[in-house]
Amino acid sequence: MPVVPTDFGIFTPRAELVYITGEKDNHELANGNTDDVDIESYALFAALEADVHSLFKPFIGGYFYQGDGDANDGDIDAYNAVTNIARYAPVFGMENAFIYRAIPVLGSNLxxxxxxxxGIDEDIGQGYGGISNSASANSPGMVSMGLGAKGSRDNWEYKAMLQYFQFEDTGALEDVEGNSIDDEMGLEFDVNLTYNFTNHFSLGNTLSIFEPGDGIQDLHGDDFDQTAIMNTFEMRWSF
Structure with a gap:
């Protein structure tokens, strides 16, 4: 259940907990068998922001999405939101951050x-949750921890943040892939600077740097160890 932010002096805490339960009939397991499985999972978010100055509002927090630990136990423990739009969340959301793109190597959706x-086996398919049921019942989930700051002055505004990501549970993913997978997903730094000419037009630039962790290399090979650098220039009109 979401908790509406309440200010405590200069501090604004935010938190959200989501719990899901249900059943999925005729689910194909990683071993090729079919079974009616139980669904039980949860996710949570927490963050704390401080309004120190209009030019400096630091924040800290993170996410927890449960992963599935066994692809053949008759249970689905992975949390996959029907539509997750963390890209626009008030704390760690950023329009052109790398992590919020559709990145097949990371298994992330737009x-x-x-x-x-x-964790989706193309031969049998295990669609469960996500946009158009595109997510995986064998998803490893994710734990992220981050910090950053934002601020504004006159027509300028900025936001900078650093986030560390790791898989929550790689057990089911290892059942599908057939090898050991490290839980380290990666580290990302993002910084955005925007100039607002009017309330309807702005120019901005976002630099996003992602350093893949050992878990990405375990999944895709040693060639997937290079740092991803993405720079996005944006012209925005709103009416």
Whole structure:
């Protein structure tokens, strides 16, 4: 259940907990068998922001998305939101951050930022949750921890943040892939600077740097160890 932010002096805490339960009939397990499985999982978010100055509002927090630990136990423990739009969340959301793109190597969908599409066996398919049921019942979930700051002065505004990501549970993913997978997903730094000419037009630039962790190399090979650098220039009109 979401908690509406309440200011405590200069501090604004935010938190959200989501719990899901249900059943999925005729689910194909990683071993090729079919079974009616139980669904039980949860996710949570927490962050704290401080309004120190209009030029400096630091924040800290993170996400927890449960992963599945066994692809053949008759249970689905992975949390996959029907539509996750963390890209636009008030704390760690950023329009052109790398993690919120659709990145097949990371198993992330557009706007989402979680590895929810990892663990799908193309031969049998295990679609569960996500946009158009595109996520995986064998998703490793994710734990992220981050900090950053934002601020504004006159027509200028900025936001900078650093986030560390790791898989929550790689057990089911290892059942599908057939090898050991490290839980380190990666580290990302993002910084955005925007100039607002009017209330309807702005120019901005976002630099996003992602350093893949050992878990990405375990999934895709040693060639997937290079740092991803993405720079996005944006012209925005709003009416």
């Amino acid at each position: 706007y989402d930022g979680t590895p929810s599409m990892l």
